[in-house]
Amino acid sequence: AQTVTQSQPEMSVQEAETVTLSCTYDTSENNYYLFWYKQPPSRQMILVIRQEAYKQQNATENRFSVNFQKAAKSFSLKISDSQLGDTAMYFCAFMLPTGNQFYFGTGTSLTVIP
């Protein structure tokens, strides 16, 4: 079975600074997808960024980027120029192409301090 581990239950960052959230996973599969989802206090789940395992290049979406290390099975999220609206719970997730296995980590609660 696949597992996803987020070892930082809580983190905080000063506004405008950079923060990195860690995620590791365990799988014997070679082809899979990785995601970061954000859940603000409104409870709505929002996709932040995604990565295909066969792509070497790290994904980037505006202020959000990932450091994907396939051999180390690591998928960290970097948030640059942190904004107050980034305060949320962040979940790392893993999915197989078959779609029948989608695993979330336990989440990291990020607080951006003014």
Add this chain to the structure above:
Amino acid sequence: IAGITQAPTSQILAAGRRMTLRCTQDMRHNAMYWYRQDLGLGLRLIHYSNTAGTTGKGEVPDGYSVSRANTDDFPLTLASAVPSQTSVYFCASSLWTGYHEQFFGPGTRLTVL
């Protein structure tokens, strides 16, 4: 309807009662999912459906059943609710399974007493 909706928003239920959580999407997505979110455990997949007429079990399917009679609706049924099913339930959909973004509903907070 715009996106994905869930009903009810919240519910308090006596143990042993039957309950159906409703989920409807208007995006013509093929794949739909049900998750439960518990404090400290993140989201766990209960059941999924790759396309209308098909369903499959996720990580924690026991005590739950689903049906997918058409593209838009994906109800989740608790046949005989137990207190351990107290949770927040999220329905989600995506165009297809795999790399496609999942769109989540607003969630249903269920309390089983």
